[in-house]
Amino acid sequence: MGNVVVWAVWVVAAFSCLASGIAVVSFTNPFFSALALIGNLASLAVLYLLLSAEFVAAGQVLVYAGAVMVMFLFVTAYLGGRADAPWAGGPSWQQFGAVLAAGAILVEVIVVIGLKAGGRLSHEAKIDGSFGSPRQIGTLFLTDHLLAFEITSVVLLVAAVGAVILGAHSRRPGTTAGVIHEREVRARP
Amino acid sequence: MLGPDIVWYLAVAAFLFATGALGVLLRRSPLIVLLSLEIMLNGANLALIAFARLHGEASGQIFALAVMAVAASEVVVGLGLIVAIARKRIDLDVDKLSFLRG
Amino acid sequence: MIVAAWICLLAPLAAAILITLLGTATSRRVAAYISTASVLGSFAAALVVLVKLWGESPDQRSHASTAWEWLNAGTFHVGLRILVDPLSVLMMLIVSGVGFLIVAYSIGYMDGEDEERRYFGYMALFVFSMLALVQAGNLVILLVGWGLVGLSSYLLIGFWHERPAAIAAAKKAFVMNAIGDATMALAFFILIQHGQSLNFPDTFDVGPGHGWLVNLVALGLLGGAVAKSAQIPLQTWLPDAMEGPTPVSALIHAATMVTAGVYLIVRTHAIFEQAPRVQELAAGLGAATLLMAGLIALVQTDIKKVIAYSTMSQIGYMFLGAGLGAYGSAMFHLMTHAFFKALLFLAAGLVIHALAGEQDIRKMGGVGRAMPVTRITFLIGSLALVGIPPFAGFFSKDSIIASALGQGWYQDILFTVALFGTLLTGIYAFRLFFLVFPGEPSPFVEEHLMRGSHAAGVEGAHGESHGHDTHEHAGEGPFSMTAPVLVLAVLAVIGGWIQFAPLWHPLNDWLEPVARPLTEPTNTQEALASLFAVLLGLAGIGVAWMLYSARRWHVPRWAFGQRLLEHKFYFDEGYDFAFYRPAVALAVYLRRWFEVPVVQGSIGEVAGGVRDLGFWTRRLQTGLVRTYVLAFAASLVVIMVVFVAVR
Numbered sequence: 001m002g003n004v005v006v007w008a009v010w011v012v013a014a015f016s017c018l019a020s021g022i023a024v025v026s027f028t029n030p031f032f033s034a035l036a037l038i039g040n041l042a043s044l045a046v047l048y049l050l051l052s053a054e055f056v057a058a059g060q061v062l063v064y065a066g067a068v069m070v071m072f073l074f075v076t077a078y079l080g081g082r083a084d085a086p087w088a089g090g091p092s093w094q095q096f097g098a099v100l101a102a103g104a105i106l107v108e109v110i111v112v113i114g115l116k117a118g119g120r121l122s123h124e125a126k127i128d129g130s131f132g133s134p135r136q137i138g139t140l141f142l143t144d145h146l147l148a149f150e151i152t153s154v155v156l157l158v159a160a161v162g163a164v165i166l167g168a169h170s171r172r173p174g175t176t177a178g179v180i181h182e183r184e185v186r187a188r189p
Numbered sequence: 190m191l192g193p194d195i196v197w198y199l200a201v202a203a204f205l206f207a208t209g210a211l212g213v214l215l216r217r218s219p220l221i222v223l224l225s226l227e228i229m230l231n232g233a234n235l236a237l238i239a240f241a242r243l244h245g246e247a248s249g250q251i252f253a254l255a256v257m258a259v260a261a262s263e264v265v266v267g268l269g270l271i272v273a274i275a276r277k278r279i280d281l282d283v284d285k286l287s288f289l290r291g
Numbered sequence: 292m293i294v295a296a297w298i299c300l301l302a303p304l305a306a307a308i309l310i311t312l313l314g315t316a317t318s319r320r321v322a323a324y325i326s327t328a329s330v331l332g333s334f335a336a337a338l339v340v341l342v343k344l345w346g347e348s349p350d351q352r353s354h355a356s357t358a359w360e361w362l363n364a365g366t367f368h369v370g371l372r373i374l375v376d377p378l379s380v381l382m383m384l385i386v387s388g389v390g391f392l393i394v395a396y397s398i399g400y401m402d403g404e405d406e407e408r409r410y411f412g413y414m415a416l417f418v419f420s421m422l423a424l425v426q427a428g429n430l431v432i433l434l435v436g437w438g439l440v441g442l443s444s445y446l447l448i449g450f451w452h453e454r455p456a457a458i459a460a461a462k463k464a465f466v467m468n469a470i471g472d473a474t475m476a477l478a479f480f481i482l483i484q485h486g487q488s489l490n491f492p493d494t495f496d497v498g499p500g501h502g503w504l505v506n507l508v509a510l511g512l513l514g515g516a517v518a519k520s521a522q523i524p525l526q527t528w529l530p531d532a533m534e535g536p537t538p539v540s541a542l543i544h545a546a547t548m549v550t551a552g553v554y555l556i557v558r559t560h561a562i563f564e565q566a567p568r569v570q571e572l573a574a575g576l577g578a579a580t581l582l583m584a585g586l587i588a589l590v591q592t593d594i595k596k597v598i599a600y601s602t603m604s605q606i607g608y609m610f611l612g613a614g615l616g617a618y619g620s621a622m623f624h625l626m627t628h629a630f631f632k633a634l635l636f637l638a639a640g641l642v643i644h645a646l647a648g649e650q651d652i653r654k655m656g657g658v659g660r661a662m663p664v665t666r667i668t669f670l671i672g673s674l675a676l677v678g679i680p681p682f683a684g685f686f687s688k689d690s691i692i693a694s695a696l697g698q699g700w701y702q703d704i705l706f707t708v709a710l711f712g713t714l715l716t717g718i719y720a721f722r723l724f725f726l727v728f729p730g731e732p733s734p735f736v737e738e739h740l741m742r743g744s745h746a747a748g749v750e751g752a753h754g755e756s757h758g759h760d761t762h763e764h765a766g767e768g769p770f771s772m773t774a775p776v777l778v779l780a781v782l783a784v785i786g787g788w789i790q791f792a793p794l795w796h797p798l799n800d801w802l803e804p805v806a807r808p809l810t811e812p813t814n815t816q817e818a819l820a821s822l823f824a825v826l827l828g829l830a831g832i833g834v835a836w837m838l839y840s841a842r843r844w845h846v847p848r849w850a851f852g853q854r855l856l857e858h859k860f861y862f863d864e865g866y867d868f869a870f871y872r873p874a875v876a877l878a879v880y881l882r883r884w885f886e887v888p889v890v891q892g893s894i895g896e897v898a899g900g901v902r903d904l905g906f907w908t909r910r911l912q913t914g915l916v917r918t919y920v921l922a923f924a925a926s927l928v929v930i931m932v933v934f935v936a937v938r
Contacts, residue, residue, distance in 0.1 A: 006192035014201050021205050021228050025212035030220045037224050040205075044231055047201070050192060051242040056234075056250050059257060068227075068261050075268045076220060079275055094917055098214030101924035106207035108931045113199050116935065121199070124190045125245030136247050137254070145251050152258045159262030166269035185277075214921055287914030 010050060017043040030079075034072045041065040053132040190242075198239040205232030217282050219274075223267045230260045292343040293356045296375045299336035299383055300422045302329045307415035310408055319407040323398045326411035330394050330418050334387035341380050349804050352376055355428045355490070362431075367483065372428030374491055378805040381622060382425035382554055389546045389629050390418045392775040396637050397538040399772035400644060410450060410536070417443035421547050425554060430479055430489040433555075437475070437515065440548050441468040447543060448535040460531035467528045471518025478511025491558070509566035512559055513573055520552030520606050522580040527862050529603055533595040537640035540595055545602045545636055546629035553606065553625055556613040557806050564616075564809070571701065574614025578708040581607030583860060585715030589722065590856045593650050594639050597723045601676060602632055604712060611705060612691035615698075616809025619799030620690035623790055626798075627683035630786045631675035634779035638669040641772060642727065646739050652723065657732030664773060666728045668780040673720045675783040677828040678713060685825065686787035688713070693812035693820035706820075713824045717831015725839040 016039060023036035041064050048057035113121070130136050141149045205228055212225025234253045241249025275281060306329030310322045317325075344352050358371035373379075394414050401407050420443050424436030441464075449461030481504060482489065516522075521529035521544075532544050543549070556563060556573060563570040581604045588600035605628050612621030642658055642665060643650055659666035675682035678689065692713075695706035790798045799808065812820070837844045858864065913919075 003191045010192050010197070014197070017201060018204055018208075021208040024224050024228055025208055025215070025221075030218060030224075033221055033224050037227060040228065040231065044235060047198065047235060048238055051198065051238050053238045053241065053250050053253075056238060056253055059254060063257060063261065068264050071264065071268060072220075072224070075272060078272070079220065079281070094921060095215060097921045097925070098211060101214065101921060101928060102207045102211035104928040105210055105924065105931075106203055108928065108935070109203040109206070110200065112931070112935055113196060113203070117196075121196050121243065122194060124195065124243055127242070127245050131245065132241075132247060132250055137250060140247055140251050141254075145248070148251065148255050152255050155259055155262050159265045163265045163269045166266070166273050210924055214917060214924060217917075283916045286916070289912075289914045 006050065009046065013043045013046040013050070016040075017047065030076045031073075034069060034076055037072070038065050038069050041069065051132075052127060055132055055134045055137045195239050195243045199236060202232045202236040202239065205229070205235065208232075217284055219267075219271050219281055219283055219286075222283065223264060223271075227260065227264070230256060292340055292375065293354060295336040295339040295343070296354075296356065296373055296383075296426065297358075299333045299340065299387065300373060300419065300426055302332040302336070303415040303419040303422065305329065307412050307419060310412040310415065313408075315408070317408070319402075319404075320398075322408035322411045323394075323401075326415045327391065327394045327398060329415055330387055330391040333418065333422065334384070334391050337380065337383040337387050340375055341384060344375065344377065344380055349800075352804060357428070367488075369429060369431045369489060372432060372490060373426040374428035375426070376805055377801050378554075378558060378622070379426050381626070381802070383422060385626055385629050386418065386421045386425060386547050389633050389779075390414075390421075390542055392778055393538050393542040393546070393633060393637065394418075396541075396640070396772050396775040397536075399769045400538055400640055401536065406450075410447075413443055413446045413450070414538075414542070417447065417543060417548075421551070424551055428491055430482070430491075433558075434472070434475060434479065437519070437551065438472060440543075440551065441465060441472065441519070444468070444532070444543050444548055447539040448532045450535055450539070454534065457534040460528070460534040464528040464532050467525050468518050470525060471515040474511040474514030474518075476511075478508040478515075481508050481511070505562065506566045506569055509563050509569035512555060512562065513569055513576075516552030516555045516573070516610075517576060518552075519555075520549045520610065521603050522552070522576050522607060522610055523583065524862070526580060526584075526603055527859070527866065530596050530599050530859070533593070533599050537595065537636055537643060540599065541633045541636035541640070544599065545632035549602060549606055550609065550625050550629070553609040553613055553621055556610070557618045557622060560613070560616075560618055560806050570614050570616070572614070574611050574705055575701075577607040577610025577612075577614055578705045578712075579607070580604065581611065581712045582708050582715070585712050585719060587856050587859050588719035589715070590853065591719075592653055594642065594652050594655070594723065594727065595636070595650055597652075597719060598632070598635050598639060601635075601716070601720065602628075604716065605632070605676070608688060608691055608709065608712070611709060612694060615691075615694045615702065615705070617691055617694035617812075618806035618808050619796070619802045620687065620694060620808070622802060622806075623798050624684075624687035624691060627675070627687040627783075627786050630779055631672045631683055631783040634668060634672040634776060634783050635676065637772075637776045637779065638665050638672060641665045641776065644772070646736065649735065649739075652726045654735040655727045655733060656736060657728070657730045658736055659728035659730075660732055661736070665776070668776050669724060669728060671780045671783050673724050675787075676720050677717045677832065678824055679828055679832075680825065681784070681787070683783050683785075683787035685821070686789075686791055689817065689821040689824050690790075690812065692824055693817045694808075694810050696812060696816045696820065698810065710820075710823055710827055714827040714831045717828045717833075718835050721832045721835035722839050725835055729840060 020036045020040035020043060024033045024040065027033045027036065041060060045057040045060045045065075048054075048060060209225045209227070209229030209232060212228065213222055216222055216225065234256055237249045237253045237256070241247060241253075271281065274286070279286070303326075306325050310317075310325055313322070353374070353376040355372055355374045358373075360368060360370045362369040394411070397410070397414065401410050404410065417440065420436050420439035422436075424433055424440055427433035427436055445461045445465040448464055449457050451457050479489065485504065514525075518525040529544060529549070533540055535543075563573070584600045584603035584607060588597050588604065591597045591600060605624070609621045609624050609628070612618070612624060641662065642655070645658075645662060646655065649655070671682065675684040678684040680686075692706060692709045695702045695709060790796050794814075834844075838846055855861070
């Protein structure tokens with residue numbers, strides 16, 4: 001009984017994942033693409049739950065869907081609906097190559113998983129209830145993977161600083177930004 | 190474990206990755222490219238979580254969390270760039286942003 | 292004594308280096324004095340060596356000194372070795388003595404030249420090179436000196452390098468000398484290959500039973516001697532070398548460098564004696580040159596060229612002597628020739644200097660009126676050249692002629708040729724004298740020498756002399772120029788008195804340990820030869836007097852002969868045709884078919900290829916992000932396949 005439920009949930013989550021993924025890539029309007037991505041993230045969170053990664057699922061929804069996507073939506077709203085149609089302008093080498101490359105990647109990964117991994121992927125390990133719990137994640141972060149933890153924090157700091165600099169406004173002539181601005185204005189086609 | 194084998198999760202992850210790659214290669218608006226990039230990262234995350242479950246090692250989940258943090262920072266910087274470009278009133282089209290041509 | 296020998300060798304080198312290093316920091320005069328003083332120092336050192344050597348018994352008179360071992364390869368050793376023995380001391384004295392007089396003369400002659408310092412540096416270099424040649428203790432150092440002498444000759448012939456004629460002459464001299472250098476080097480290689488040490492005298496033990504090899508070595512040595520001494524067939528460079536300043540012609544192309552060939556044959560006579568055919572060939576070449584040069588001198592119109600051909604002819608005598616085995620006589624004639632030939636050149640230089648650079652004897656005439664001292668000295672030199680007693684040439688030339696008697700039909704032919712040569716010598720030498728000096732001044736001479744000429748005939752100090760362009764006062768040149776000429780005139784008179792073979796021959800005795808003569812003419816042979824030679828010489832003077840002074844005879848018109856002599860027996864044309872034109876044709880051919888398409892073309896191709904490569908690589912930099920990412924994705928695909936397949 002439980003197995004059937006799990007299977008059903010999996011099928012729904014997986015399909016919505018795939019559908020929203022295709023949607024993100026296909027929509028013309030960036031707003032809709034962003035919303036589709038939110039849907040994708042939510043489906044992924046469900047899949048994580050099925051894989052006993054509760055903390056990660058929570059983090060996904062809170063951080064990713066909650067913060068990152070909100071940021072995306074802000075920017076999309078600021079920029080307006082400027083976007084392009086993906087298949088516009090007739091078939092080009094780029095489009096052909098893109099489809100080919102993406103298809104090749106997909107096929108290769110499937111083949112690798114199917115052919116090479118073979119039987120090893122069938123035997124899941126036994127886990128206890130505390131697998132994927134915040135306690136375990138926290139312990140691991142602060143003991144085994146402390147370096148990764150610290151470096152990640154540095155990366156976040158750098159990103160924040162970068163964002164501030166990118167957003168800075170000065171257009172005083174003579175400064176780098178002012179000079180760049182002048183050159184851009186003049187270079188506009 | 191109840192439900193499908195790990196293999197199926199991995200298949201979904203592969204598909205997500207390929208879809209994201211298609212989007213990056215195909216779309217001309219940098220905003221959409223960033224979104225596709227997010228799709229790819231998420232596909233990788235799913236694979237990580239799946240393998241963590243397979244081997245009973247929570248390190249995979251740690252890795253996935255780190256990936257999320259890095260993805261967030263990268264989005265921040267990317268969006269900052271896009272906004273800066275838009276403020277200069279340049280077209281948001283990656284094909285036109287070729288000032289570094291040789 | 293060894294120290295003195297080293298000082299003799301190195302003093303001029305030190306002077307040359309000093310002059311070079313000082314550059315324009317010294318005045319031109321100081322450079323001249325440095326050069327002259329060094330050569331005087333060499334002469335003094337040579338005198339010391341002579342005195343020391345004289346004090347020893349004859350079989351002890353050979354000292355070698357090696358500065359350091361230069362080349363050490365198994366059993367083959369070559370060192371910086373000098374040899375002090377009678378022959379080298381004789382040459383040292385001649386080179387440094389006559390060299391000193393000529394360099395002193397140059398102080399006046401080259402005064403006012405812009406590049407005077409360079410001249411004196413080169414002169415010092417030349418004296419050093421010649422001394423290295425004659426003091427060499429092994430064949431390698433001799434070759435070094437040989438080459439350096441050729442270099443100095445090139446530098447000094449082309450001294451006035453803005454004149455294309457001078458440059459061409461310098462190149463010609465150098466190239467022809469190089470031919471000789473090559474044959475000499477080949478001879479040395481053969482010697483080395485047969486395990487010979489190259490030190491004197493070990494190098495002469497070539498030993499019997501080596502047959503044709505010895506002949507090759509001797510031929511190689513002969514080739515070098517012929518080139519350096521301007522004998523047939525490598526004689527064409529000497530007349531052209533007169534483009535250099537007159538003191539250069541005196542020193543290098545009369546007294547010393549061109550006699551190096553004779554010195555070489557005498558030094559290596561042991562090898563030549565083992566290759567008698569080659570030695571006979573040397574004598575034959577000498578005789579042929581003697582004759583040919585004498586004939587050509589009859590029609591020359593440039594005062595220096597007449598003297599140059601005379602030099603060629605007299606060296607022919609020396610080669611004849613060495614080829615016959617009369618080494619002592621040949622060296623004696625070398626010495627007296629140095630005196631009177633240098634005298635003739637320097638006196639001619641006085642005339643040229645006074646006439647502001649004019650050298651055509653057809654424009655001269657009656658110079659003696661304004662320059663009596665020069666006239667006397669030139670007369671002395673000419674008499675010495677023809678071999679009239681008691682002047683120097685008489686004593687030395689006749690011994691050589693006498694040595695040819697009574698040895699066979701070949702030597703008899705040489706004897707006849709040599710005698711005929713004395714007749715020719717008389718004619719051309721006095722043709723020159725009579726055309727230039729006696730009689731009424733020609734209009735040209737009038738203009739240059741006689742203006743304001745009431746002080747004419749007053750030789751002596753005129754204070755500082757002037758440059759080459761104008762010469763306002765008539766009369767003799769400055770004291771610094773006339774003094775060496777006077778000294779040489781005295782030597783031309785008394786220089787021969789050192790030997791009156793066969794009665795009294797100290798010079799031959801001096802040289803005997805080093806070069807024992809092969810033949811010693813008897814008293815009757817000597818007397819006979821001398822009689823004929825003097826008579827023919829006087830006859831030649833008489834002919835010249837009739838033709839050119841008293842004008843009672845006229846020069847016969849023979850167009851073919853005239854043309855032949857004026858073109859110097861067409862040697863230059865022959866060489867041009869046989870060697871120069873094919874070489875030029877080959878060069879043109881190679882340039883057209885090889886250098887331009889292949890060498891230049893390939894470089895062009897390489898450059899073009901690199902440029903195209905850059906162009907195509909540039910096209911990869913599209914600036915389009917999507918293209919780059921597609922490249923990423925494609926490589927990712929490939930890498931994945933590789934990983935899967937390989938693992």
